Amino acid sequence: MLPIAIVAAYSLNVYSLLPGEHGFTLDGWRAFIHSSVYLGLFWKSVKMSLIVSVAVVALAYPLAYYLALSGTKRKYVLLLVLIAPFLTSYLLRVLAWKVILGNEGVLNTFLFWTGLRSHDHPISQLLYSRFAVMLVLAYVWLPFVALPIFVSLESLDRRLLEAATDLGASRWQAFLRVTLPLSLPGVAAGFLFVFIPTLGEFVTPSLVGGTSGYMYGNQIVDLFATGFPDWETGSVLAIFLLGVVTVLTAAFSRFLQGRQVAGT
Amino acid sequence: MEDGRDLFERRLSREDLLKLAAATGGAGLVAGRAGLAEAARAQLAAESGRLQVLDWAGYGNDGGQSMFAAYVKAHPKNKPQFSYMTNEADALAKIHAGAKADLFRPYVGWVKYFATSGLVQPWNPKLITNFKHLNSFMVKAGQYQGKQYGIPDDWGFDAILYRSDKVKPKARSWGLLFDERYKGKIAWYDDITMIQMAGLYLGFKDTWNQTDAQLKKSQNLLKSKKHLVKLFWSSETNLWEAFGSGEVWIAYAWPNDWVQMKKKGLKVVYMKPKEKPLAWVGMFMLLKGSSRPKLAHAYVNAWSSAKSGKWLEDNYGYGHANTLARPSSSDLLRALQLTNPKAVTLPNAYLDRDIPRRALYAKAWEEVKAS
Numbered sequence: 001m002l003p004i005a006i007v008a009a010y011s012l013n014v015y016s017l018l019p020g021e022h023g024f025t026l027d028g029w030r031a032f033i034h035s036s037v038y039l040g041l042f043w044k045s046v047k048m049s050l051i052v053s054v055a056v057v058a059l060a061y062p063l064a065y066y067l068a069l070s071g072t073k074r075k076y077v078l079l080l081v082l083i084a085p086f087l088t089s090y091l092l093r094v095l096a097w098k099v100i101l102g103n104e105g106v107l108n109t110f111l112f113w114t115g116l117r118s119h120d121h122p123i124s125q126l127l128y129s130r131f132a133v134m135l136v137l138a139y140v141w142l143p144f145v146a147l148p149i150f151v152s153l154e155s156l157d158r159r160l161l162e163a164a165t166d167l168g169a170s171r172w173q174a175f176l177r178v179t180l181p182l183s184l185p186g187v188a189a190g191f192l193f194v195f196i197p198t199l200g201e202f203v204t205p206s207l208v209g210g211t212s213g214y215m216y217g218n219q220i221v222d223l224f225a226t227g228f229p230d231w232e233t234g235s236v237l238a239i240f241l242l243g244v245v246t247v248l249t250a251a252f253s254r255f256l257q258g259r260q261v262a263g264t
Numbered sequence: 265m266e267d268g269r270d271l272f273e274r275r276l277s278r279e280d281l282l283k284l285a286a287a288t289g290g291a292g293l294v295a296g297r298a299g300l301a302e303a304a305r306a307q308l309a310a311e312s313g314r315l316q317v318l319d320w321a322g323y324g325n326d327g328g329q330s331m332f333a334a335y336v337k338a339h340p341k342n343k344p345q346f347s348y349m350t351n352e353a354d355a356l357a358k359i360h361a362g363a364k365a366d367l368f369r370p371y372v373g374w375v376k377y378f379a380t381s382g383l384v385q386p387w388n389p390k391l392i393t394n395f396k397h398l399n400s401f402m403v404k405a406g407q408y409q410g411k412q413y414g415i416p417d418d419w420g421f422d423a424i425l426y427r428s429d430k431v432k433p434k435a436r437s438w439g440l441l442f443d444e445r446y447k448g449k450i451a452w453y454d455d456i457t458m459i460q461m462a463g464l465y466l467g468f469k470d471t472w473n474q475t476d477a478q479l480k481k482s483q484n485l486l487k488s489k490k491h492l493v494k495l496f497w498s499s500e501t502n503l504w505e506a507f508g509s510g511e512v513w514i515a516y517a518w519p520n521d522w523v524q525m526k527k528k529g530l531k532v533v534y535m536k537p538k539e540k541p542l543a544w545v546g547m548f549m550l551l552k553g554s555s556r557p558k559l560a561h562a563y564v565n566a567w568s569s570a571k572s573g574k575w576l577e578d579n580y581g582y583g584h585a586n587t588l589a590r591p592s593s594s595d596l597l598r599a600l601q602l603t604n605p606k607a608v609t610l611p612n613a614y615l616d617r618d619i620p621r622r623a624l625y626a627k628a629w630e631e632v633k634a635s
Binding site for chain 1: 350351353354356357360361448454455456490493494495496498505506509510511622623625626627629630631633634635
């Protein structure tokens with residue numbers, strides 16, 4: 001808590017990096033609240049993170065479902081394959097996408113080879129774009145979502161599914177009425193696992209985002225350490241992000257607790 | 265020299281004298297005041313420990329060893345130990361946070377800021393034998409109120425690099441970076457110099473000291489043209505990757521970027537805009553709390569030699585302040601205009617200078633990126 005308290009003190013100008021007169025003021029917060037630029041950037045990042053989180057959950061769920069409920073004997077081997085990329089560094093995994101998405105990358109080279117695109121007209125919107133940021137983030141965070149969903153499906157009492165079938169439910173109805181509701185805690189946990197870190201993400205956008213992929217996290221870093229250090233505004237942005245994430249986490253926890261109570 | 269002497273004498277604190285007297289069993293006192301001062305000076309002359317250098321990536325043991333090889337040879341027990349700065353703002357934050365460096369390297373636009381900040385002290389040029397070979401315009405740019413706060417070393421220009429097979433500029437102007445015809449093929453530099461550049465393009469008389477209205481205009485120009493820009497580059501490798509693969513065709517760039525892209529076989533032009541390029545010079549600065557000022561002078565002397573200069577030009581593609589240094593590449597010689605000692609000043613270019621309202625400029629640039 002101490003580092004957070006120090007950042008909060010910087011946001012209120014109680015602490016200041018540079019010597020000179022300083023003291024408690026809400027000016028930084030006032031400027032932030034009235035700044036369409038910073039709030040606009042925050043909203044842009046929220047939208048990007050939401051898209052990534054929803055897409056990752058949608059992709060991870062069938063994967064986790066197959067691993068947990070298909071009855072395959074190789075489920076742990078497949079699970080290992082899913083998390084295998086984590087044996088390499090985060091940075092390396094992001095940089096690998098530059099090799100894939102670039103003008104001379106794997107994807108464009110393939111298109112040249114097939115004759116679908118000429119060398120003079122590669123698809124150049126792939127890299128240094130908002131799309132690239134969301135794609136890479138989705139790739140990076142997929143296993144983090146698949147794992148909690150897998151755990152919640154794995155612990156599902158199979159007798160409930162048998163009971164649903166005995167009562168005449170089709171497989172689809174059993175999924176909608178039994179499996180999905182019972183796996184929602186895992187889905188919610190997975191969603192949060194992605195949404196929270198991607199909201200403050202700055203490494204991926206700085207490597208593959210270009211101008212349009214610039215996110216709120218990048219702005220925090222830049223305010224602290226480029227141009228001229230503006231730790232007050234940087235701290236305001238950081239504390240605001242922390243506040244939003246805390247509220248979201250609390251809301252999700254309440255939601256999950258509510259579901260547990262309803263389920264018992 | 266006066267400052268150098270002051271420095272060493274100031275360091276003879278009462279505590280030093282007492283320690284010395286104790287160590288010599290009072291011999292110093294017997295020898296008299298002059299002898300004591302001499303003994304103390306000798307003690308201070310033997311500076312100990314590793315020289316602490318706060319510098320940019322690539323200038324330390326991560327590739328820049330040839331630049332200070334002579335220093336390491338002469339002072340094997342005081343080899344430099346590096347910590348890295350990503351820019352001056354980062355260095356400023358680190359110094360204020362208590363980083364114990366002996367010297368660091370801001371660029372010329374920060375000389376006045378640091379000289380007046382109380383964080384640095386002037387160099388003694390007489391302790392730097394290569395000083396006499398350094399470009400006099402750059403040397404002058406390292407001075408504040410007649411004192412040599414910055415020792416110039418690496419330098420270069422900010423101008424426009426473009427692919428001549430893809431781009432047909434309407435004019436020799438910074439305006440090429442705002443050309444709607446090349447949407448998505450332009451790269452800007454991620455730095456507040458973009459505000460200065462915008463000011464030059466808009467014809468402001470003093471782009472380093474823009475009025476509020478001018479600053480707003482510069483910011484609005486950049487905001488309105490940002491949609492044309494594919495990326496803001498912050499390292500040269502970042503730019504080379506994007507430019508070399510054809511992601512971008514036009515870039516705010518340095519001379520070495522032109523050389524590198526030419527080497528890659530691309531048809532490229534390094535265009536000097538009619539509004540004039542900006543020139544930058546790296547300035548070694550001696551931090552006030554340094555306990556190894558002599559070693560710092562020796563280190564800077566090694567960096568300032570013609571041999572080091574040639575190595576820097578050949579391997580990093582930057583210019584070097586030593587006027588005797590010449591690169592092997594005639595292309596680089598031409599791009600840096602090394603035969604013109606006034607290349608970094610008018611009428612050829614604007615040498616970067618102090619920005620009195622730097623914090624406002626930085627905020628304006630950050631808002632451009634966030635918009």
